[in-house]
Amino acid sequence: MAKAKKVSLLERGQRTITAEVGRIPIRSTLDQSMTVQYAEQLQNLVALARSVIRDTDPQNDVITLGVCSKSDEIIVATGEWVLAVLQHPFLSA
Amino acid sequence: MAKAKKVSLLERGQRTITAEVGRIPIRSTLDQSMTVQYAEQLQNLVALARSVIRDTDPQNDVITLGVCSKSDEIIVATGEWVLAVLQHPFLSA
Numbered sequence: 001m002a003k004a005k006k007v008s009l010l011e012r013g014q015r016t017i018t019a020e021v022g023r024i025p026i027r028s029t030l031d032q033s034m035t036v037q038y039a040e041q042l043q044n045l046v047a048l049a050r051s052v053i054r055d056t057d058p059q060n061d062v063i064t065l066g067v068c069s070k071s072d073e074i075i076v077a078t079g080e081w082v083l084a085v086l087q088h089p090f091l092s093a
Numbered sequence: 094m095a096k097a098k099k100v101s102l103l104e105r106g107q108r109t110i111t112a113e114v115g116r117i118p119i120r121s122t123l124d125q126s127m128t129v130q131y132a133e134q135l136q137n138l139v140a141l142a143r144s145v146i147r148d149t150d151p152q153n154d155v156i157t158l159g160v161c162s163k164s165d166e167i168i169v170a171t172g173e174w175v176l177a178v179l180q181h182p183f184l185s186a
Contacts, residue, residue: 034149041144041148044141045138045141049138049160051134053160056127056130062160062161062162063161063162063163064159064160065161066157066158066161067145067159068155068157069153069156070154070156071153074146
């Protein structure tokens, strides 16, 4: 099963960015400019999502954020760190 | 299977909002003030997600947006209309 899983991740063109909250990314499989651009934009998106959540429940917090578009899927896990995974939404045929 | 599915939706406290893009909501299972607040905030969130997506690919667009928090899950489907579904992330025990 592990091999099949690894193949499916690679086929979905998975790229990852790890960053400390509100800071410059630490690790990324994207080039430098894309990494900095995505890291900043995704942290703004998480901050806006957090404000939406906390407007109704100040004790609540965002755990994950997902954006599915026509050609990409972005999943952001938040906490002490921010981990963003970018991948194609569907396995290539 | 249909009954089990219906039960699981109700147990997850599902609430929905339908709105024309950029306009006041048309249908909602939430009260008026919560509906207007969520509709506006979620459309801002979709707009920001759209700008993140289109910065790298102007032809691309957001299909769905999901925010999972400690106590709620918000799923927004975009297109001609905006449909937002709010539910508890896990089935109540």
